[in-house]
Amino acid sequence: MKRKKPQSGRKCCARGTNGKNCAVVGRQAARHTAGAVRLAGGGPLQTAPALNALPRGGAYATAIPRRQTGFLSRKTDLNQIVDTATPSPDTLLRIIAAQTEIAKLGLDLGSVMAYVAEQVPQLTGASAAAVEFAEGDDMVYRAASGTAAGMLGLRLRRSGSLSGLCVQQGELLHCTDSETDPRVDRDACRRVGLRSMLVMPLTHADTTVGVLKVMSPEVDGFSHADAGTLRLTADLIAAAMFHAARNEANELYLRATHDALTGLPNRALFYDRLRQSMHTTLRANGRLGILNIDMDGLKPINDGFGHRAGDAALREIATRMQGAVRRSDTVARIGGDEFAVILPNIGNRDDAHAQSTRLARQVGEPFEFEGHPLRLGVSVGIALLPDDGTDMNALIERADQAMYEVKRTRSQRTAHA
Structure with a gap:
């Protein structure tokens, strides 16, 4: 499916938001002055290049607490650096710009997460990012x-994974080399x-419900400033989570997995x-159908x-599609005017065509x-x-491809009519 920017019928609007939604970065950025940062505990101002020149940890770093001040041994210098290291002024401006876009997405947590995942690699130089x-x-x-991107919807066991350990400890974790770090699944990384x-x-x-992760194919691919950038962008998601769901875990899950406008499952779900x-289908030697649906007009x-x-x-199309399928089928909104349906236990292609019609x-x-x-109309x-x-x-x-062929054929028919 062609990737489309999540949106409602209107482009982007700030329904349900206010200036408080996006105060996190402003408060963080206020501590930075002309590319310099004050060390925790009131130490002298240091420039970002000077911070980046400080030594890093060994083959794999210890956990990095979210708040830490005072004297740290050389072994845990990275902890202090990440809490105090500043991204470049340009990166800070881009984070603030991202903050504005997130405000426009309102309470659609799924779209916020997708947007942050797209932006973080550009801010850190990562090859990939995931929520x-x-x-x-x-x-x-x-x-x-x-x-x-191809891992969207993938499920992995919490035990034995760095992400699971991060959730358990509630701390930033840094793997500088997956080949020597005993905490990671080496085969999965390969x-x-x-x-x-x-x-x-x-x-x-006050509960760690997930992680924001950036990845690189290079050994030791992230600087201390990158870790600071990741912390700021994670704060953006955390703020969106708070405003979208307040204190209800079930509501948080719903906001993260369903489209805010139609209530349908979103792309990730x-x-x-x-x-x-x-x-399930392959294990049972069965047959499954996928419908890719594009709204016309x-x-x-x-x-x-x-x-x-x-x-x-x-909203009307979403309601009508749900009424046209079986209870076991999944109707999802994938993008702006794009939907999809999963048809488990379908008999054959004729049955899928009948369902489509x-x-x-x-x-x-x-x-x-x-x-x-x-x-109203759709191409399927x-x-x-x-x-x-x-x-x-x-x-x-x-x-x-089949959907675009239907759309192209219909267009040719109209042109010759």
Whole structure:
């Protein structure tokens, strides 16, 4: 599926937000003066280059407490450096700009996490970033970017992972070389091509509920300033978590995994369920269908009647699609005007086509917004497991191509009419 910026019918709006949502970076940045930073405990101002020149830890660093002051031995110099090291002025400005974009996303926590995962590699030079949530005994990739993008929805056991250890300890963890660090799964690191990483806890209501992680294929790929940058960006997610969910863990999960406008599962939850459904289907020698659905005509609705009409149309389409599928099926909103459906235990391709036709017919029923008749429609592409392959990303791409072929054929028919 083509990656689309999460949005509602309106572009981005600050519904449900205020200036307090984004005070974290402002307070952090206020401690920095012209690229210099005051050491914890009131020490003299030091420039960022001077801090970066200080010695690092050994092959793998000790845990880095979130708050620490006073004298630290040479062995734990990194702890003090990360608490006091400043990102460059340019990086601070980019973090503040990211803060503004996050405010526009309002209470859509899934979109906030996806946005931060996209921005962090640009701020730290990482090859990949991920937001993982602790769910039961697993760590689940709820947002991912860069070389980790294909891991969205992936579940890994908490035990034996650096992310799980980070959740347990509630402290920033730094792996400078996965080949010599006994805390990491070396084989897993080799599979994804990473050699070093920083893992920052995400805390909600005094409980660590997940991590923000950046990865690099290089040994010792992150500076102390990178760790400081990660801390600031993790604070942005933590603030969004607080304002989106307050103190309710179930509400936090809902905000992180569901689209704020339609209430449908979001992109991350779709990938999570698809991975699990594919595993179950292959084990049972069954068949699974994927529908990639693109809404036709959202832009004319927005242009002609305003974004409130666009929002209403998206909500109506979501409701109609849910009414057109079985209870065992998953309908998700993947992007702005893009949806997807998982059809477990589908009989054959004809059954998938019948389901697709029924869904398109129900979506196309008349719809009015404030007395204005609106035309709703969708283009649907189909892929089947195992008929069209057993690789998840390849199946999604196959459904995506089929959807665009439907759209192209319809356009040609209209042109010749």
